[in-house]
Amino acid sequence: MSPVEALGLRPAADGGLDLVLAGEAVRLLPSGALLLSARSTLVVADLHLEKGSAFAGRGQLLPPLDTRETLRRVAADAAAQAPARILFLGDAFHDREASRRMSEADRQALEALGRAAELVWITGNHDPEPDRELPGEAADEVRLGDLVLRHEPLPAPAPGEIAGHLHPCARIATPRGSVRRRCLVTDGERAILPAYGAFTGGLNVLDPAFSGLFRKSPVVAALGDSRVHAAGIRSLRPDRR
Amino acid sequence: MADAAADSHLLPSRFADWFAAQGWSPRAHQLEMIARARAGRDALLIAPTGGGKTLAGFLPTLVELAGRPREARRGVHTLYISPLKALAVDVERNLARPIREMGLDITAESRTGDTGIARRQRQKVRPPDILLTTPEQLALFCAWEGSRLYFEDLACVVIDEIHALHASKRGDLLALGLARLSALAPGMRRIGLSATVDDPDVIRRWMGCGDRPVDLVRGPPGAPPEVDLLLSNGRTPWAGHTAQHAMAEVYDAIRKARTALVFVNTRFQAEFAFQELWKLNDDNLPIALHHGSLAPEQRRKVEAAMARGELKAVVCTSTLDLGIDWGDVDLVIQLASPKGASRMVQRIGRANHRLDEPSRALFVPANRFETLECQAARECIAENRLDGEPLRTGALDVLAQHLLGCACAEPFDEADMLAEARSAGPFRDLSRADFDITLDLTATGGYALQAYDRFRRMVRNPEGHWTVRNGDTARRHRLNLGAILSPEMLSVRIAQGARLVGGRKIGEIEEGYFEMLDPGDTFVFAGQVWSLAGITGMDVLVRPARDSDPKMPSWGGSKFALSSHLARRVRRMMSDASAWAVLPPDVREWLGLQRRHSRIVAEDEMLVETFPRGRRHFLVAYPFEGRLAHTTLAMLLTRRLERAGAQPLGFVCNDYALAVWSLKPMDEVDMDDLFARDMLGDDLEDWLAESFMMKRAFKGCAIIAGLIERRFPGEPRKSGRQVTFSTDLIYDVLRRHQPDHLLLRCARQDAAEGMIDAARLGDLLARVEGRVRHTRLERLSPFAVPMLMEIGKERSPGAAGDAILAEAESELIAEALA
Structure with a gap:
């Protein structure tokens, strides 16, 4: 069976890409959120809220606008998909102090999200102890049927796992040049989600950090400007630095 | 020549004797500089190389210090600023001789980024009388707590090669530094030293302190240079930029010269020419290579060998446009397009530093359009018509x-x-x-x-x-601090053994270059052929390769655009058949063919040709306004043609023309509408906001303004891997949430000036309004040939991301079917 068939890759009308993950139909949205349609759950990984102000505290005055932008994107996805649950897959906040640095407006935006959907905060290495004053529940991992959602991928094959943490990025080269985009990487058994935050960088999927995670040669679903594009491993290139 | 009475009045006898002992008499402009200094005036000295310009700049200082006992001196008396570290060091050496020979009790020391800690410390505690340094060091001084005390007795600042500094962000920063010095030492005089420029007033306004006037002093003009055009025995090619056809003649010219400088426009042209010359080098002439990517030690080695007179020729880029004097150079060869008359005068000035003898230069055009350009440049130089630079508005970053x-x-x-x-x-x-x-x-x-x-x-x-x-x-x-931005550079190292371990470093190359190469690909660097072994971190690992036909990098284009002045000359020369007589026969014949098969238009008109070829349709326009303006124009034309339903597929540009190709014919397009000036409104802004150029400019502004640091950190992850966090993300967020932010404004201005040449494009569209001459052809014209040959050699750095992704997607399907 070809990878296209095995993964059930099919472009969706909204620019997303449908795929089958551990037997379950899911959709990667162009924003980088993963929609578990059957469970009315929207999954977003590695928001790193307040990363801008974290840099500012160390002397580099990056715009204090990343939280506002990232939450705007979550709100837009939530409005379009109307999920019952929004699941933050760890590292939602850049550091332990981050939620207390949020502006009042951003905090209200988060509370509005909490009124529209149930919020679940999976812990990550940047935010091991979620702020209890935030709306929603905290958990180290969440099981939904055959799916396991956790922040850091297990180092060995883990069927049904959906994780974040690694910030996968793909550099795709063609004779016309190359582009580097955030991506989801999957072999159909497990998936690593792209980082969702406005100020989050990426790690090339050819980095050794990804090796050993997949039993079969994985494919990437890269986030284009308005749609998700699938690409085979052969069109990927390592980063140049 | 100044008369003897004036001499004795201005020049103390010790100085006059020294001049006499050299067999020299002081030149009028040198005495003039002393007189201006006595009167407390700021002065700009314009003189060609070889006119004793540097000495003229320092004479007032030396005379003043010679008459002042050491006890009466406090702090630095004269601060000298040069755009190049090497020049500051060289001037230190050159000053030492008159000081020593006249027995003056004056100390002159250089201070650059390379100066050792101990010496720098000592210079702060015991300042020399004359301190020789760079703009970046001045910026450091301005940020130092001790600056007020250190400079309160500063009497004079000398800015060398001012023509190369003023019209840039580096010039903005230096101008602010000078303002600071004047605030610390209100009596300080300013002296500017410049090569010949088109409009000295621009520099006088730049260097003046507020409304205080700057006197203009001119040196003698010097003998006009002798510039020849290489009329290749082989025919000049229609296209290309390497001048490979002329290498045998270039080699011959080098052989006959005492010492030659061979200037090219890009590093890769330099590598190519160096390779080609060594293939011909049966006499084993010492021919060296010098460009900005070579390791600094290697460059210094070449410079030292040159200074000792051990080299026959150096193939070089603009890295040697400025610099220390090499007395032995008697021939300058310009390989490929001159781009502008001022740069040529500067380069030609590197040959023969004796004022009374003409410098000799040889222009080698690489294609037929360049023949026209070279001839136009010769005429400009002969008439001393240089390119002007407008007065800059200082950048807020x-x-x-x-x-x-x-x-x-x-x-x-x-x-x-x-x-x-x-x-x-x-x-x-x-x-x-x-x-x-x-x-x-x-x-x-x-x-x-x-x-x-x-x-x-x-x-x-x-x-x-x-x-x-x-x-x-x-x-x-x-x-x-500093306003010099260099692209991200990777170190090129020799791979050790079978494993990928980096050994000796042979130089640095911009990151973007390696986008085009895969492991195993061969390329030329530092005069040798290498095979790419791999890339780890910031290191490119290579192995020597015996490949005689390396995969040559595409010609990335010169960072210099064809000057408007030179472009106008080329248009005029082309439009007037009576002016063709000075051109070589093969180029004349080509112009004649163009006239027969298509047309030649008047100087103030613009030719546009449309024709089918293969299954594609082509539109070629010939504005002659430089690659930058053409690229912007082509981007905007493509958008308009898209809306008109022509389905454009791509474009290429060079300094002379642009070509767009499409699926549908463009013969019926109204060319006056297509080139209408209103494209500079929303179309330009929409495109620019999304373009990679804005993002690149934004990064530069953010670094200069200090909002992000030069080594912008990624987020270090557990195993020390770096997650790259691009400034593009910051740009996108800022643009959405605070579109009026100052740095976005700065980036817009930089992109408009430096990357898209918006002003020149505006001039172009105004110039051709109502004068677009459209010719529908059945096949391509002689002029179009070089454009079509450019296709396929270029990759567009800003190519639409999604289109590339879509192509890659088809590869997945191929993979699936394999």
Whole structure:
């Protein structure tokens, strides 16, 4: 069976890409959120809220606008998909102090999200102890049927796992040049989600950090400007630095 | 020649004797400089190389110091600033001789980024009389707590090669530094030394302190240079940029010269020419290579060998446009397009530094259009018609950097600082409002949210003066200052053994270059052929390769655009068949063919050709306004043609023309509408906002303003891997949430000036309005041939991301079917 068939890759009308993950139909949205349609759950990984102000505290005055932008994107996805649950897959906040640095407006935006959907905060290495004053529940991992959602991928094959943490990025080269985009990487058994935050960088999927995670040669679903594009491993290139 | 009475009045006998002992008599402009200094006037000296310009700049200082006992001196008397570190060191050496031979009790020392710590420390405690340094070192001085005391007795500042400095951000920063020096030492005189320029007033306005006038002193003009055009025995090619056809003749010219400098426009042309010349080098002539990617030690080795007169020729890029004097050079060869008359005069001036003998140069066009350009450049040089540079408006990101620097040195008063900044030429029209937002950018990042009050880099002290927040902020500022931005460079190292371990470093290449190469690919670098073994971190690992036909990098284009002045000459020469007589026969014949098969238009008209070829349709326009303006024009034309339903597929540009190809014919397009000026409105803004050029410009501005640091960190992850966090993300967020942010404005201005040449495009569209001459052809014209040959050699760095992704997607399907 070809990878296209095995993964059930099919472009969706909204620019997303449908795929089958551990037997379950899911959709990667162009924003980088993963929609578990059957469970009315929207999954977003590695928001790193307040990363801008974290840099500012160390002397580099990056715009204090990343939280506002990232939450705007979550709100837009939530409005379009109307999920019952929004699941933050760890590292939602850049550091332990981050939620207390949020502006009042951003905090209200988060509370509005909490009124529209149930919020679940999976812990990550940047935010091991979620702020209890935030709306929603905290958990180290969440099981939904055959799916396991956790922040850091297990180092060995883990069927049904959906994780974040690694910030996968793909550099795709063609004779016309190359582009580097955030991506989801999957072999159909497990998936690593792209980082969702406005100020989050990426790690090339050819980095050794990804090796050993997949039993079969994985494919990437890269986030284009308005749609998700699938690409085979052969069109990927390592980063140049 | 000044008369003897005036000499004795201006020149102390010790100096006059020394001149006599050299067999020289002081030149009029040298005495003039002493006279201006006596009168306390600022002065700009314009003189060609070989005119004793540097000595003229220092004579007033030497005379003044010679008459003043050491006890009466405090601190640095004269500060000399050169754009090149090497030049500062060279001038130190050259000054030593007259000081020694006249037995003067004067100390002159250089201070650059390469100066050792001990010497730098000593220079701060015991300042030399004359300190020779660079603009970046001056910026460091301005950010130093001791600057006020150190410079309070500064009498004079000498700015060398000022023509190469003023019209840039580096010039903006230097102008602000000069304003600071004048504030610390109000009596300080300013002396500018410049090569011949088109409009000295631009430099006088740049270097003056507020409204204080700057006197103009001119050296003797020197003998006009002799410039020849290489009329290749082989025929000049239709296209290409390497001048491979002419290498045998170039080699012959080198053989007959005493020492030759071979100038090219890009590093890769330099590598190519070097390879080709060595293939021909049966006499084993010492021919060397010099460009900005070679390791500094290697470059210094070449320079030293040149200084000792051991080399026959150096193939070089603009890295040797300026620099120390090499007396033995008697021939300058310009391989490929000259781009502008001023740069050529500068390069030709590197040959023969004796004023009374003409410099000799040989222009080698690489294709037929370049033959026209070379001939036009010869005529400009003969008539001394140089390219003008307009007066710059100072960049606010540079001002932001300077403000923080001043706050590191001592608290400043806002109103005083505004007045001081306005006394710098590029900032004379600085508005209060712009000053205020720049101050806010420096202090808090300039965000509407006011979120960073507690992270301020600059705070007000109890007196209401601005001062740096703490020592750490000051230390980081000093590590990041300067207005020179270099692209991310990777070190090229020789791979050791079978494993990928980096050995000896052979140089540096821009990161982007390696986008085109895969492991196993061969390329030429540092004069040898290498095979790419792999890339680890910031290192490119290579192995020597015996490949005689390396995969040559595509010709990336020169960073210099064809000057408008030269372009006008080329258009005029082409339009007037009676002027063709000076051209070589093969080029004349080509022009004749063009006239027969298509047409030749008048000087103020623009030719547009449309024709089918293969299954594609082509539109070729010939504005002759330089690659940058053409690229912008082509982007905008493509958008319009898209809307008109022509389905354009791509375009290429060079300095002379642009070609667009499409699926549908473009014969019926109304060319007056297509080239209508209104494209500079929304079309331009829409495209620009999304373009990679804005993002690149934004990064530069953010670095200069100090909002991000030069080595912008990724997020270090567990195993030390770096997650790259691109400034593009910051750009996108800022553009959505605070589109009026000062840095976006700065980036817009930089992109419009440096990357898209918006002003020149505007001039072009105005010039051709109602004068577009459209010719429908059945096949391509002689002029179009070089354009079509460019296709396929170029890759477009800003190619639409999604289109590339879509192509890659088809590869997945191929993979699936395999």
